[in-house]
Amino acid sequence: MTSILDGRDTDAPVSASPARALVCRGCGAEYPLAAQHACYECFGPLEVGYDPAALARVTRAQIEAGPQNLWRYAGLLPAGQDPASRVTLDPGLTPLVAAPALAAELGLRAPLWVKDDSANPTHSFKDRVVSVALTAARGLGFTRFACASTGNLANSVAAHAARAGVPSIVFIPGDLEPGKVVTTAVYGGDLVAIDGSYDDVNRLCSELVETDEFEDTAFVNVNVRPYYAEGSKTLGYEVAEQLGWRIPEQVVIPMASGELLTKVDKAFSELVEIGLVEAPANGWRVFGAQSAGCNPIATALHDGSDAITPVKPTGIAKSLNIGDPAAGLYALEAVRRTGGWMDYATDEEIREGIRLLARTTGVFAETAGGVTVAVLKKLVESGRLDPDAETVVYNTGEGLKTIDAVASQVGPTHRVKPSLRSVREAGLLG
Amino acid sequence: MTSILDGRDTDAPVSASPARALVCRGCGAEYPLAAQHACYECFGPLEVGYDPAALARVTRAQIEAGPQNLWRYAGLLPAGQDPASRVTLDPGLTPLVAAPALAAELGLRAPLWVKDDSANPTHSFKDRVVSVALTAARGLGFTRFACASTGNLANSVAAHAARAGVPSIVFIPGDLEPGKVVTTAVYGGDLVAIDGSYDDVNRLCSELVETDEFEDTAFVNVNVRPYYAEGSKTLGYEVAEQLGWRIPEQVVIPMASGELLTKVDKAFSELVEIGLVEAPANGWRVFGAQSAGCNPIATALHDGSDAITPVKPTGIAKSLNIGDPAAGLYALEAVRRTGGWMDYATDEEIREGIRLLARTTGVFAETAGGVTVAVLKKLVESGRLDPDAETVVYNTGEGLKTIDAVASQVGPTHRVKPSLRSVREAGLLG
Incomplete structure (x- = not known):
């Protein structure tokens, strides 16, 4: 049933995540691996800290035998060691x-x-961060996926949610170009246009994440940002x-x-x-x-x-x-x-x-x-x-x-009628 | 200098092309492997015929050890056995x-x-046919790449030519949507807008291929069509x-x-x-x-x-x-x-x-x-x-x-002001 080229046959689960704690980039305070993105002590941003011994167990051979996507590095990531746990479009290993x-x-x-x-x-690097964030989010028990975005991130979250069959809710500024709206809306999740700027959208998401109604919701670039x-x-x-x-x-x-x-x-x-x-x-x-x-x-x-x-x-x-x-x-x-x-x-x-x-x-x-x-x-x-x-x-x-x-910079180099004579007059035939 | 993941390290040249002749799909007449697409006998389309023994030498192991793109099947294709001969963006092995x-x-x-x-x-399957056509074309001595197209093929030929550093000339109908013009013109080759329909463009290309000035030009879907x-x-x-x-x-x-x-x-x-x-x-x-x-x-x-x-x-x-x-x-x-x-x-x-x-x-x-x-x-x-x-x-x-x-079918599912109250009124907060 599984494709051999998505590599799952060679993709034995790494025993456990090498992540050890969330560590404040400001003061160094440490927190358990949960859905938290700021330090309670100094309000500094949190980052994933690893067990050096766990990282050191990863070998080139192990990576090279892995799938042809970013999960070949699962031994160096905070989530996704078990292939079945992944919420992913299998991005990575780009040219x-x-x-x-x-x-x-x-x-x-x-x-x-x-x-x-x-x-x-x-078609952007956001698929990498979204795959890791949503895989961590599902592991943390979240059952809905969200983000604030003006484009690439919105596309990626909506597409990941569609593949995984998980509800999504994406927040965008109301004046976004129709093209960027379509490439998110087509995946069928909730798409909320906010009458305001991107900063307004971000601020609103930071408020929503604290509400009971959004308790089940992972905002990839807010409450699960360290994994992202x-x-x-x-x-x-x-x-x-x-x-x-x-x-x-x-x-x-x-x-x-x-x-x-x-x-x-x-x-x-x-x-x-x-x-x-x-x-x-x-x-x-x-x-x-x-x-x-x-x-x-x-x-x-x-x-x-x-x-x-x-x-x-x-x-x-x-x-x-x-x-x-x-x-x-x-x-x-x-x-x-x-x-x-x-x-x-x-x-x-x-x-x-x-x-x-x-x-x-x-x-x-x-x-x-x-x-x-x-x-x-x-x-x-x-x-x-x-x-x-x-x-x-x-x-x-x-x-x-x-x-x-x-679009205004490039265009046809020649315009001709559909005849050899016209092509000749345009200088394309000697 | 070469990337290990583009597979060239494991991609030993297949000794020779398994292609044997161009064979008429109509009457079965055979022709040498040249730039010809129609039968001189019955005007039927020509197709590449293979040496069955050469095809039969290809093994699963050989393919699996090949690069992570379509060239892993070089032993079953009419061109590209020698990696250095390829004119390619390395398409294929898509999910x-x-x-x-x-x-x-x-x-x-x-x-x-x-x-x-x-x-x-x-971003279309045309990269596959263009890679094979242009690799064959270069092997046949062509020094300029061309096509008639309204979109995907034009993109692919122009991008392949840019990567290879070979001049290209792409013919399109003059009323093409600006977006499709941009995605071809951006690669910097010649782009000729024809005042006529796609059929007019095709007919003109069939005439051009017979001229002295286009003797050096491979039209991927005309004179090298059997390889394409x-x-x-x-x-x-x-x-x-x-x-x-x-x-x-x-x-x-x-x-x-x-x-x-x-x-x-x-x-x-x-x-x-x-x-x-x-x-x-x-x-x-x-x-x-x-x-x-x-x-x-x-x-x-x-x-x-x-x-x-x-x-x-x-x-x-x-x-x-x-x-x-x-x-x-x-x-x-x-x-x-x-x-x-x-x-x-x-x-x-x-x-x-x-x-x-x-x-x-x-x-x-x-x-x-x-x-x-x-x-x-x-x-x-x-x-x-x-x-x-x-x-x-x-x-x-x-x-x-x-x-x-x-674009007219999908859009935001909700429109709100940037406040929790407005989100609540929209029914998104319980």
């Missing part, structure tokens, strides 16, 4: 695309790779494995909350700590990308500040438009510690980044991918990124979802 | 999704699976392998030219002939799906006719709108021989099919997938399809590409 033409155009001499997460089931965030580690594990168990010298990662960047860095650290890979001779350097319309983390870095000043986001890179980024300080720390840098791209540069990536690699990215490629270009030009060091750039979403971003 | 909720809703008692080819790099068509076989091989080397008792396949259906059937026959699988006790039955707006093949079956009367296509399932289907007679033959059936769905049924599939499986299909699910439903209701026999239904494309089809 790592060699990008020699892009490297040449940018003046990079070392190998350049694009980690293309548009290949996930609902861990899903992003798989974007680090995969790149290392796909490079033949090597960590690249440089990674360029888009930042919204900043969490993805911190989790890729955490994944590399874990792989080194448990002996699955060796660190590059000079370590790895982490680079962050934002848009000019929403650049609070990059601005703090450029200003040499230890505080992030929230902004009111503008611009076309809507999936990155978080004006008050929850993990901004941790992203700053990772970039400073590893000797990386951050920069930001204007809307015009984002559009050009999308086109440059498509033209040189065949990968059509959403605006977030345009941000990352545009910032990669800037980092080379400013000398912050070493053109002789191997680099991986992350594309986190699909161009089909933000097609309007380039 | 085979168990669909118990859909089966229950339709009254199927045996397992039902969705083969979800929206997971390919440009073979790529569809992989949709048969994969399903058999993913079921644990079994052929399903029933398959439901969308029909445009009818070629995909014939090639899945051909793939099953080959697997049995070379001993890689056993046929089901009562054989397999092939079912074809069309839309009511373009149903020439199904109509011929319903009329008991041996001739296909071309139609002028209408309706929302545009990727299936071929009014004069080149492989229609062969599709009829396969369906009659295997004891299957064909049916067609109205636009309303197609929309409902898209929503039903999304709601029960988390797979968001383009209109062609809606056609197939709607026809599956009809086949169960009419008793043509056995509810106690294992069934695979093919989704060949991505809902994001035909979002307008359901």
